[in-house]
Every structure is written in C-alpha cells, then in structure tokens.
Amino acid sequence: MTKPLNIGMIGYGFMGRAHSNAYAKVNHFFDLPMRPVLKAACGRDQAKVRAFADRWSYESVETDWRKLVERPDIDCVDICVPNNLHKEIALACAANKKMVLCEKPLAMNGAEGREMVEAVEKAGVANMVWYNYRRVPAVTLAKQLIDEGKLGRIFHYRAKFLQDWTINPELPQGGTALWRLDVAAAGSGVSGDLLAHCIDTALWLNGDLVSVTALTETFVKERKHNLTGKVEKVGIDDACIFFGRFANGSLANFESTRYARGHKALYTFEINGEHASIFWDLHDLHRLQYFDHRDGGLTRGWRSVHVTDGEHPYMANWWVPGLQIGYEHSFVHQVADFIKGVASGNLAQPTFRDAQRTGLVLDAVLASAKTGQPVDVVRD
C-alpha cells in the first residue's frame, strides 16, 4: 500500500547512522503513504561504506557520489558529508531532479546557500534541511504554545549551546573524525555547528532577526592537522556570543562554545513573553519548563512538563505517559513529516529556503565578529 521512497545516502558517519535509523523505524510508528527504501549508501572508502550498508541493509554501495546522484532508482538523496561538499552535491541533485535532504548548516555561507535554494526551487524538487531539534516534542510544543498566543508580546529570546569536548589542546583538527575543527571543511566553528541550531529554532519560534553584534574567540590557536600531520593555525571559532534584535522587538542573546566544562551538549533556549515564559534544555529534552503569570498567585511557579502524554506532539505514536523518547526520535519525526509533505505537496519545514535564513544570520554574526560593529541581517 505504501509507496517506496528510494533513498540514496551520501556519508556514513554520525549523521548517516542517525538518519538511517530514522528511515528504518519511521513506518513502525507512523502511518505514512510512503516507506523509505534504503537503495544505496555512498562513501569514498569502499570497505567502510560496505560495512555501513550491511549494518543498515542498504541494497547497494557507491564510492562516487556523482554516480549515486545519477542513479535512476534513487528518488531522494541524503547529504551527510562535511559542509564544504553540500553545495556541489545539492546542485547535482537538482540537476538530476532528485529530492534532496541536507545536513545542517545548509552551506558554507549565504552565497552558497542562495545558489542551492535557487537550484532546488528551479528544479522543483522536494528539499529539507536536518535541523532536527524542531521536532523534539517539547520544542514542537513550545511552537504550539507560542502560536496560540500564550506568551503575548515577546521581550527576550535567549539561547546557548555549550559543549566542552575541545578543551584539550592535544586534540588534532581535520580528517574524517574531526573535520568540524577544520575551517576548510566546516566553514566555521561553533557558529555553523551549534549556533546554527539555536538560530534555526529561534527563527521558527520567534521570527526574523534584524541585526546582530558578535564576538568570537579561538582559545586554542594551533592544533595538529590530521591531513597534513603538521601543527597548523586553527581557523574556526571556538566560542561565539552575539546579541541583537528580532523583528518583533524582542532582544536576542545567543552563545555557543566548546569550552564550557561540564556541558556535553547543553542546548537551551528561553523565551520571555508578557504573559508566559518557556525554557527548554537538550540535556533533558523530554521536559519543557513553562511559567504562566495568569496562574493563581499563590501557586504560580515554573511548571516542569514531562512531554510524554498522548496529546503532546508526536507522542501518541510512541509509548505511554512517563516513558521518554530520546535524541534519535527527532529524526524519525522529521522523516515522517518529510514524507507527509512530499505526499501532500506542502513541504515540511525547514526547506532550503527556510534554512537559508539561518545561513544569512550566521553571515551577519561572523561579519560582526570581525569588525565589532552591529550588522544587519540580509533578507533574501
């Protein structure tokens, strides 16, 4: 009954696994008109991609992504490779009329992103970027509450993404495992890797950012490079702080770093509205903190909402109240929504165009960090 959606996966790293798991699980839990079929996995290392394909039951392997993109039996290409390869592959997908799913950030910068948006829109192919945190049920619930007007006028939006895994100066940069530390492959450091998530969520929940002022720092100036074997200058930002203004008049305060000892992946956001406030924390992703000033004064307090009830977003598809789901489920939800979007013609967000907005904020952030001046965010 369900139509096949033939997937070609490019890359077999962390995100390759996360997406493959989503494809494998989604029809067990969601009633959908299509079923992902794992047609082919692609990677430059034949043995490794073979092992990956075996583990996840991909039907075939490719070692040249161009071949995969041209295969007539592939409907949809999933780009899970370093950022510097996104554009070229996406353009090829558009040229071959493939649907295209791209890991975040969309591109190395806004200029690349613009080309990608144009290509997929001109080709008329379905497209989406894996800003998966939108589909953590607690985050989706936040969106619902905001859309219902529960918060009233918004005054503040605060987001942080704190990690601590690069404090050790002996950690090298570059190569398969550590391309995120290599500016040539990643384009930027915590901005594109971590802040991009914070910005995507913020634009979705709170609308456009108008202007930003930023500060970046590279704490460890040189690291051995895995590809050259030499100690080389570190080109990425280790930490990035920015503030600014949203179009709705609220203030932004964003920060990310990989030097916050004690935090593994502490993505938090807080929104303060006239009537109510919301706080979320990736470390306990199944909870939403909600404060409503309209609650009776004597018992007013932050509510710790365990987002595991059937009426909570996506949760009727899983277990029973009190039993939490995890990180990987956000990808399952995103695949489910992507399929619904393809079937209905109303594409699931964030599309390339949606994700490009984040890219343009990142451009402004990095530009401001260079000069110390406020920079207006470009609108495509």
Add this chain to the structure above:
Amino acid sequence: MTKPLNIGMIGYGFMGRAHSNAYAKVNHFFDLPMRPVLKAACGRDQAKVRAFADRWSYESVETDWRKLVERPDIDCVDICVPNNLHKEIALACAANKKMVLCEKPLAMNGAEGREMVEAVEKAGVANMVWYNYRRVPAVTLAKQLIDEGKLGRIFHYRAKFLQDWTINPELPQGGTALWRLDVAAAGSGVSGDLLAHCIDTALWLNGDLVSVTALTETFVKERKHNLTGKVEKVGIDDACIFFGRFANGSLANFESTRYARGHKALYTFEINGEHASIFWDLHDLHRLQYFDHRDGGLTRGWRSVHVTDGEHPYMANWWVPGLQIGYEHSFVHQVADFIKGVASGNLAQPTFRDAQRTGLVLDAVLASAKTGQPVDVVRD
C-alpha cells in the same frame, strides 16, 4: 505601646539560640501587642549560661531551673533541655502559673505528655510546643491549599526525615552535645527527634492517624558513653519506618534515619490528592512543589513555587519576591503567632494538647516496632 512578655529561658544549646534569635527579632518584623523581654537564662554551668546571657542580652542568669520558674518577674518559661526534663519543668511552670513553651517532642512518652497537658490546662496557662516547621511559609501554604480543598480526597501522605551524621561508629553517645543518642535522656532515637516533626506536620495537614505498623533498627549497637566513659549498649532507634492509615482513608508511609548518606536534614513530605499533589523539602524550604491536574493538559506539570511573594504566608513581613528566608524564621513566626494567641486568648497551635497527639502516635509506632503487629493509635 507594646507590653513586655518576660521570658525565662531554660537551656542554652542549639534551641536556646534559635529561640533567643526569634525573641530578639520578632518585633522588628511583626506588629505585635507584646514584646519579648529576655529576663533570665538558666543552665547548670554558671560560666556557660553567663556567656550565653551576655551574647543574647538576657538580664540575669540562674543555675537552678526551679528558681527561675518561681521568679515573679518571669511570665513565660521556655524549656530547651533534653526530653527527660520536660515533664518536671512543665509541671512546675503550671504550678507557678507561668506560660510555658516546650521544645519538641513534648515528653518521653504519651503518659508523661498526658500529665503535662492536664497540668497546663488545669492551671489555665498559655502553652505551646516548638514544632517549628508548621511555620515555614511553604508548609503553611500547603495547609492553606489543603484547607481550601484544592487537593480533593487524599490518597497518600508520605514523609521522610533523613540524616547521615551518626554513621561513624566512633561517635560517642550522651552528654551535653550528644544526649540525642542516649536513650535515657532522649527517650527514643529518630522517632522522637525526627519522625515527631513529620507526624506533627501530618496530623496538622491530614488529620488523625488511626493505626500504624512499624520497624526500627539500631545499626550501631554499642557506642562509648560520654558520661560513663564506657562502651555501652545503644538504646535508641537509628532508623524507623512505619506505614498506616489516616482517619480520612489515606495511607501513610513514614521513614526516618540517621544513616542516609548524603542527606543532612532531608525532611520531605508529599500529599497526593484526587485533584492535586504537594511536595516539600526542608533542604529547599522556600519552595513548594505543586501539581494540579486541572491545569490544561498540554502544559500540566509540577510547579516549583518560590514562596517569597508578599501574598505568601508571613512573607509580607520580610523582603521582596525572590529573596529567601531561612530555617530560623520559622521560630520568629511561631513567636509572633504565640504572642497573638496570648493577646487574643485563642492560643497558637500546636498547644501541649495538639502535641500530645504526636506523642500518642509515637507510642503506637514504638509499640508496633517491638511486636511487628499493627497498633491502633490511642486518642486522649
């Protein structure tokens, strides 16, 4: 304008300090018709009681409590000595028509307590027992919410008081500092010291306990005795667990111990009602956790109420929202309420009669622990 209330303090230990502080502060923060005047402090050790009196500005000292009780310039005697002395002093206070404030537990057992209740009631003197936790604002707020019917039918009442300060077997028993470990002075161990607090709060919030079944344990069987210098059998209970039934049909589960590593003074209670639940924790005494099922489903959750607003019990007399008060303030509140009760003729709770109810539950708990059988709580 304010009349003096002449206080005679017997004892100068931890509770002597806590009460003296309350007497010294209460009129700074509460508008009251009377003002405690620290007339005399009493203790067997002349030098120590002198130092205590100097520190707290007591006008005089006594070394014989009988003398203090008979002094015509004393209106009100405060008993802050080990439990085995409560009865005799209280009876003397009644005989001398002194108001009497007594540290908890009221007595060594129900039989002693009965005599004390009769004595003060026959003498017609104001009387009160220092179950101070009733007047932590968050606990008083719990009482208000229950009295307003917010919880509906009650199903469960759960209380614990966990400490860890006696795990070391080298700790001796007895003497001034450690009389709580000496059964001759204390009457019992954690039951009278810690569970007594839990029971007092429970009877106040949830009504009478009808029957109980208990288990006690003494983990360290022998300790050096400070008075004899010899290793002696430990007569107190180190831990006590009981369950039972309240008159309103709800179930009780109570536990206290001094062997719960990591807990300094973790007094917690939780009440589960048909519509709402309440949780409180002495370690964060300025917060009340409140869950109301009638909250909208999507944002239903435990509310963490920071009990520091002006409309919260007692809090208009202190600082501003967000600024917490501490342990000592519960005693200030109790003095304020005692004075209001004396002035109005409507005595503040818990009176000796109220506290006797806790004593009778303790009797039943200790009786059950001996036989393993359920024991009905006697009603005086």
Add this chain to the structure above:
Amino acid sequence: MTKPLNIGMIGYGFMGRAHSNAYAKVNHFFDLPMRPVLKAACGRDQAKVRAFADRWSYESVETDWRKLVERPDIDCVDICVPNNLHKEIALACAANKKMVLCEKPLAMNGAEGREMVEAVEKAGVANMVWYNYRRVPAVTLAKQLIDEGKLGRIFHYRAKFLQDWTINPELPQGGTALWRLDVAAAGSGVSGDLLAHCIDTALWLNGDLVSVTALTETFVKERKHNLTGKVEKVGIDDACIFFGRFANGSLANFESTRYARGHKALYTFEINGEHASIFWDLHDLHRLQYFDHRDGGLTRGWRSVHVTDGEHPYMANWWVPGLQIGYEHSFVHQVADFIKGVASGNLAQPTFRDAQRTGLVLDAVLASAKTGQPVDVVRD
C-alpha cells in the same frame, strides 16, 4: 555471518510493540552473532494481528498460540500476553524445546512460577523475563558502582513506583486494554505490575529480601467490567506499601500506587551506603544521582550524572555525550544481552529462576497484607 534467531511473538499490545522495535533495531547498533528474524506474530484477532505483523514485517501470523509454539521454524517464543496465560504458554514452549522470553511478572504467583522454572530448566531452553529496567544505562551503572564496593555497607534501600492513571472511578476494568485492573487476568494490581519492577531491581542490586510487612488498599471498590458490562468488585490492589529487611542487614521501604496525582510512571530507587548513595528516577532515566562522602568536604554534593558518555554502560553503541536515549532502548539492550547469552551459553539475567525470586517476594507481600503480620520470604 550472523545466524538467524527466529522469533515467534505472542501478543501485539504495548509490549509486543516494544519488543518488536528491539528486535528490529538491535543489529543496527550492536555487533552480535545472531539476528532476530520476525517469523510469526500471534493473536486471537486475525485482523489486528495481521495489521501488527504488516507494520513490523512479521513474515506470518497465527491466531492460536499453540500452533505458533509448535512451529518448527520458530526458535524463540516471546510471551506478551496477560499474566494468567504465562504459565501455560511457557510450559508448552518448554515441551517444544523453544527458547522463551516472558513479560513480567513471570507468573500469577510463586507456585506457578516454580512450575515454569522447572519446565524451562528441565527442557534446557534459554529463558529470560523482561525486567527491562535493569538495562537502562543509569541502572546498570548503579549495579557497577555497587559491585565495585563504592557504597560500602548498605543501610537503606527505598523504592517507589507511582502512577496516577486510575484515579477516575469511571475507568472500567478488564478486556484487552484494561486487563491490568482485572484480578483474574493480572493476579494482582500494582504489586505485580509495578512493585515487581522495584523488587527485581532491588534483588539484583542489593541481594535477597528476608522478610516483609505489607499494607494494601483498593481505593475504588467497584468498577464496570469490560467483559461482563456489569459493575463488579475490584479485586486488585490499588496501592501497596511494604517494609522489610534484606539479607545484608539493610532496611527496605517500598511503595507503589496508581493514585499519586502528578506522577505518570515515577519509578525511583535510592540506596544509602556507608560511603555513598545512589538515586535514580525513571522520569529522567538518563541521569544517575550519586553522592560520595569521600569527596572533599567543601564541594561534596549529589552529583547529577548524565549517563550518556561512551564509557557508560551500553552508551558507546548509541550517539555522543549529552544525547539521551529513552525507554525503548532498555529492550534493545536486553535483546542484545540475550543473544550474547544464547551464543555463549551463559544466559542473560534475569532468567525465569531469577525472576521467580521476585515472585516469591510478591507472595510474601500479598500474604502479609492480608494478615498485617511480618512474613518471611520463601527461598526456592
């Protein structure tokens, strides 16, 4: 390379889904010598079992469990039906030399359990009971810490399993969805359903329980029965509290209820040892609270351990530090361990024999609740 392990699933309810998901996922994340193959699903309702089989890709369906048990192409039978059917099916599995996985509790009571243990042991078939919480990484970590002796002598073990889903007296009992409220199908109420989990974990972490004293209550005395359509007496326990003694001298305090407003599935346990304490809570299952008295005094405090690092149990197989897994993963781990046990001949715990220990504690608890007397736990 991996050998097939042909699974026959009996039941297609909540647990049928949870186990099917585990079978489908396990080889994606764990390197194992066998691979579950979903051969057949069995249920009395042909249409429903068909739909279930389609969703999970079971190769065939049966409507008579006896047929399934006799099928030569089935290696391993998974019993996911109400408790009153466990014994008969398990005995048939043994008779047919099938491996058998059984949902918890093992049986309606100790007598049934004894038969089942004897049958599978005599038949020499691999067997396991789905006490899945042992394999939540934080719980497994607790086991490691205890086995390393970090806690020292144990004084207290405290466990609760609190829910609130049956407070509404209009909720009926019995039938497919609500068999847990029907004593004929479930055998008992919260004891077998919830306390069984607490007891299994406790026996694993803290050794045998020697004696118990219990109290049970049925708050709603009558409910409409889904099978008869009539209002009938409720035979299950709505709440159960017990205390007792472990063989190692520590004290037990256990409670479960479905009338604790605000708690969806609050399974918590705490262990207090001489040197350290541990606390865990199912509502935040990826965290372990750990207190170590040997930490330096100034910074000693309860550590909130986010159990998501590669060195934590099972976690190297999932994502990266900070990214949590959920409830369903405990079943994946259990399948992985079961397969390793089958391959090595060293069966994964808990076997039927292990689970029977929990059944015997439940027998003692329910016996004590009837008489109010302490009851010794039988040792098979």
Add this chain to the structure above:
Amino acid sequence: MTKPLNIGMIGYGFMGRAHSNAYAKVNHFFDLPMRPVLKAACGRDQAKVRAFADRWSYESVETDWRKLVERPDIDCVDICVPNNLHKEIALACAANKKMVLCEKPLAMNGAEGREMVEAVEKAGVANMVWYNYRRVPAVTLAKQLIDEGKLGRIFHYRAKFLQDWTINPELPQGGTALWRLDVAAAGSGVSGDLLAHCIDTALWLNGDLVSVTALTETFVKERKHNLTGKVEKVGIDDACIFFGRFANGSLANFESTRYARGHKALYTFEINGEHASIFWDLHDLHRLQYFDHRDGGLTRGWRSVHVTDGEHPYMANWWVPGLQIGYEHSFVHQVADFIKGVASGNLAQPTFRDAQRTGLVLDAVLASAKTGQPVDVVRD
C-alpha cells in the same frame, strides 16, 4: 568588652531595614571587637522615620542628613538613599571624618565615584559599599575554590539578573517606592540596579573586564511619574545585554532585565574553567553547583552542594548542616567583616575604590549601548 560602633542610618526603606537587621543580629552570631549601636535614623518624613526608629530601637531621629553627619556621637554613617544622593552625603561624611557605608551602586557614574573614592581615602575613613552577594556563603565558597586554582584557566564568565516586576505598563515611575524607575534618581535602570551586582561579583571572582559591547532597551517608553503626576518619558534601561573580554582572556556574557516573566530575582553566574565549572543562583542561594572534570569519569556530574556545613564560609556561626540561611544573612556577614576590618585596619572589601571599578564598567556598558561600538573600560 566590645566597643560601641555608633551608627547613623540615612534612609529607612528596604535597605534601611536590611542593614538595621544586620546591625541588630551580628553580635548574637559573631564574636567581634565592636558592637553596632543604633544611634540615629534619618529621613525627611518625621513620622515615618520616627516609626522606623521605634521599630529598630534607634536612639534618636534626624530629618536633615547634614545634621546627622555632623553629630559627634556618630562614628559611622550608612547611606541607604537613592543613588543621586550618594555623592553629596559621602563627601560630607569624609569631611566630618565619619566612616561611611554606602548602598550600591556607589554613584551615578564613574566621575561621581572618583570624587567619592578620593574623598574617603584623603579623609582616611573606613568605607565600604553594600555589594552584599559576595557574602552569600555559596558565593564566598566560589571565591575560595577559584583562589585555590580548582578551575584552572578560565574560558567563560556568564551572568544574568532577571526580574519581571515592571512588565505592567500601568506601573508608574518615581517617588519613594519607585525611584528605581526614575532616571533622575537612579542614574540608570537595570544596569546600575542589577548588572552592578553581577559586575561586582565578576570582578571579584574573575578579575578586570577590559572591553565591552552593549545593547540596552526600554520596552515601556512612557510611564506616569509619581512626582509630577504626568505621563513622562522613561529614561532608564529596562534591559541591558553586554559581552566583552576579561583581562585573563575569558569571555563575558552579561544580561539583566525586568521583563523576564517568571523570574523574581534570578541572579545567576557561571564560570567555566579548564578543569572545573561553577554555577550559582540567587533563587536557591544556599546551593553551589560544581563540576570537576577530574572526578572519575563514570560518576562525573554537576555536584549540588548544600552550603550549610560548618566548614563552609560563615556557616559555623549559624545552625547545623542542612538548615539554610537566607538573603538577610549576607548583610550580617558584611557587617561582621566590616567590623573586623575596622579593628584590624585591613578594610573589608568592597571599599569605595573596589566598587568604583564596577562603576567604570557600567560607564563603558552605557557608552557602548549608545553607539553600538566596543568600549574599553577605563582604569582609575
């Protein structure tokens, strides 16, 4: 034995109460060579200052602060009036050779502060500013840990002070109760009121701030003025965000607002060091969160330290472990330290000179907010 320290209090508002309480209590809990004597209270409203003096047992009242400052029986003047009066009074104190205690912020701006520092230093009088949060035991403990080198190289310092009490646009500005909303009396809004606390703590814990970039916002542009009765422009900042660099190379991210719904007085700071991190929150001021990477990997986690043990700063003077103190105690500690400083000749921090450093950061913050440019902090 203890010498009198004759206090003249100017102002009788919130801070007048907080300081009076500290003077009244300090010798009950601390052994000190001097004892504050409440000689005189001063305020323009005779009836109100009389009532205040009666409540706190000040021996006399004045309605003209110049008179009080000139009284030969006053040793030490305490300035608890709006910011625009600090300078003039402080200069008069210096001229009269009075010790002077001043509420924070020291002055309306750095220029005023400079005059004040020069005056008291030239006069050689003891001086101190009431940045009381330094003496919350958990904050003092943070200082100890940093000074011991526990954190190693510092990467990040993050502070927030969030309130929500001015969201209502009907709230007027100005007058006795609301002078903090009137720029003429307060000098600035949240910067001087709230951020000043954050900056003082930061300079103490983490050293100098070198440069800052700031953003301010006034959400409610006009409010009725209590003094004129007319709707007038609001001149204060309702919210202020800044980032910057410390001299030690770490990055600053600071924010304060009175428009963060749900936060009464949420002053938090977090310091991320190479080896360890610290977090503190005024809403639970008796706790310090501490993470030490050197803890064993399996049980590494944020430690919640209940700062109530005898070995914790100041705590041996209060109650017993587990029993918390509150907001007011920070002032008691500050008085105790002030007296020790006067007696020893080694003045307690922060002196006017220390507090001026905070004033200079505020100047830079407000200057940057006007232009959007980074501004270097002036060093006096």
